[in-house]
Amino acid sequence: MKKLKYILSLVLFVTMTFTLVGCTKPQPTEDSHPLSKTEVIIGTVCTISLYDNKDSAIIDKCFNRLRELEDILSINKLNTELDKVNEMAGKEPVKVGDDTFTVVAEGLKYSKLSQGALDITIGPLVKLWGIGTENAKVPTENEINEKKSLINYNDLVLDEQNKTIFLKRQNMIIDLGAIAKGYAADELAKLLKANNANSAIIDLGGNIFALGNKPDGSKWKIGVQDPENARGDSIGFIEVINKSIVTSGIYERYFEANGKKYHHILNPTTGYPYENEILGVSIISDKSIDGDALSTTLFALGIEKGLEFIDSQEGVEALFISKDHEVYLTKGLKDNFNLTSGKYKIKN
Ligand code: FAD
Ligand code: MG
Numbered sequence: 001m002k003k004l005k006y007i008l009s010l011v012l013f014v015t016m017t018f019t020l021v022g023c024t025k026p027q028p029t030e031d032s033h034p035l036s037k038t039e040v041i042i043g044t045v046c047t048i049s050l051y052d053n054k055d056s057a058i059i060d061k062c063f064n065r066l067r068e069l070e071d072i073l074s075i076n077k078l079n080t081e082l083d084k085v086n087e088m089a090g091k092e093p094v095k096v097g098d099d100t101f102t103v104v105a106e107g108l109k110y111s112k113l114s115q116g117a118l119d120i121t122i123g124p125l126v127k128l129w130g131i132g133t134e135n136a137k138v139p140t141e142n143e144i145n146e147k148k149s150l151i152n153y154n155d156l157v158l159d160e161q162n163k164t165i166f167l168k169r170q171n172m173i174i175d176l177g178a179i180a181k182g183y184a185a186d187e188l189a190k191l192l193k194a195n196n197a198n199s200a201i202i203d204l205g206g207n208i209f210a211l212g213n214k215p216d217g218s219k220w221k222i223g224v225q226d227p228e229n230a231r232g233d234s235i236g237f238i239e240v241i242n243k244s245i246v247t248s249g250i251y252e253r254y255f256e257a258n259g260k261k262y263h264h265i266l267n268p269t270t271g272y273p274y275e276n277e278i279l280g281v282s283i284i285s286d287k288s289i290d291g292d293a294l295s296t297t298l299f300a301l302g303i304e305k306g307l308e309f310i311d312s313q314e315g316v317e318a319l320f321i322s323k324d325h326e327v328y329l330t331k332g333l334k335d336n337f338n339l340t341s342g343k344y345k346i347k348n
Contacts, residue, residue, distance in 0.1 A: 034201070039063055042070045042181065043132070044205025048188065051215050052199035061195065062188045062202075069187065072100055073180050075123060075173065082174060086123065090170030093159060101163050103176055103183045103289070104156075110179070110293040111153035114309075117300035118293060119268045123173025124150045131264040131273075136255040138262065144271035151268045177264075182246060182292025185209040189288075206252070208245045209288050226341060227251040227279035227321055235321065236339040244288035248295035249280030249321075265299050276302040277322045284333065285316040294318070303328055307348075322347075 034049035037059045048062050072081040081100045088094050096104075107120035124147040130136045139147075155168040167174065181204045188202045189209050201220070202209040210220040219241050223234030227249055238245070250263035250273075267274045281298045283291040294316060298306035303320050310318045310330055319337060320328040326347035329337055339346055 035059065037063070039066075041066050042074070042184065042204070043076065044181070045203075046205065047201075047203040049201045049203075050192070050197045050199070051201075052212075053195075053197040055195075055197075058192065058195045058197050062191055065187060065191055066184060066204075069099060069180070069184050072097065073103060073176050075127075075175055082176065085165045085167065086173045089167035089172040093157070093162075093164035093166035095162065095164050098163070099183075099187075101158070101165065103180055104165055104174060105158055105160075106183070106289050106293065107174070107176060107179050108153060108156055108158060110297060111156075114297040114300065116153060116268055118178055118297045119151055119153045120174050120176060120178065121151050121153050121156055121167070121172055122178075122266060122268055123175035124171065125266050125268070125271060126175045126177065126264075127173065129262070129264075129266065131255060131262060132253045136262075138257050139271075148268065148271045178248075178296040179289055179292045181205065181207045182244070182287070182289035185244060185288035185292075206247055207288060207292060210240050210243055210245065213241045224282055224319060224321075224337075225249075225280070226343070228343075233341075235327070235341040235344050236337055238284065238319075238333065238337050240284065240336075242286075244285050244291040245282055246285075246288060246291035246295045247280050247282040248299040249278075251279065265296060267300070274300055277324070278303060278306075279321045279323055281306065281321070282319045283310075283316055284318075290316060 034051045035054050035056060036047055036049040038045060038047040046066060048059050050059065074080050075082055081096050085094045111119045128139050128143055128147045150169065150172050155172060157166040157168065185202050185204055185207050189211050192200050192211055198212040199215050200211040208222060210222060214220055219239040221237045221239055222245050223237045226233040226235045248265060254261050254263040263273045265274050278299055281295055283294045285291040298310060298318055301309055303322060307328060310316060317330045317332040319333055325344045327344050328348050329346065
């Protein structure tokens, strides 16, 4: 029941996001009415909208590709490739296909880069908390300590030549929740372009890829969700061409117990959700896998360290929203973010 409510609320959010994207078009033309389809897949609501191509077979190809990725990368389904890697933890390396190898390799890269603030071997803790499922609960201290000891990306071994993945210790689990939607968005963008659809919005549960430009040649206007308001209410918008916009936050996937909210981005050091001043952080990048990895990483690092970290990365921009209703922007966004809500102010 809880899950149904969660999915329904996501549907509403996506619908309203699109209303927003639609509303912000200065002069909608006949051609700008997209061909859209929505499905619940990879645990979230996914919508693909084509603006310059009316062939619904292309959208079907995209959803088939999403299903294919879910069938190999999920830890919520049985017999996925990732499941096999996790089952063979402590036993032997597992040969995998290109998708799994690429996503795990990218995940390992960002685990190293963030020094474990993002760690894709977080699986045991994610399963223990069960946030976003009907079984969400606050674990005991003993349970947390036991699972925490299983998390360490240094015990994840990739063999590039043989395309194998090995978790060195039994019961270790890789969870790609922090990055796989980004990879999926990039794959769909490639697929769309290969099928002559060059003006499209891919929305994978709020992970947006704005492909190409609008049919009239202008930029897409993408609303930034107000974390405290009804879904679809934005604090402002950015204008982009051919960019990924990915957000990590504490307001979509959480549960409440003993008067406290527990969100889903977990600190591998404490075993509890990260506690900091961030409501949400959005990353604008060329590749969505980078945006997805970085949004989770920056959430983990907090605003000050996050701003420093993102400055060291080429070609990516970030927008933080704090619990004090302050907005922090990287340099490249200062002329591109349009604040429309009076409740928030730009801080830097
Ligand atoms: P992000 O900020 O991008 O990532 C947060 C997620 O990353 C957490 O939910 C957790 O999974 C993981 N994580 C938490 N802390 C850390 C950390 N410190 N380091 C690294 N990772 C961390 N959800 C369902 O409810 N049902 C499903 O059937 C389902 N199937 C899925 C199938 C696939 C292939 C994938 C990739 C995910 C699936 N999910 C499912 C999860 C869901 O779609 C999203 O991954 C989840 O909502 C988090 O995405 P996000 O963008 O909101 O958060
Ligand atoms: Mg992420």
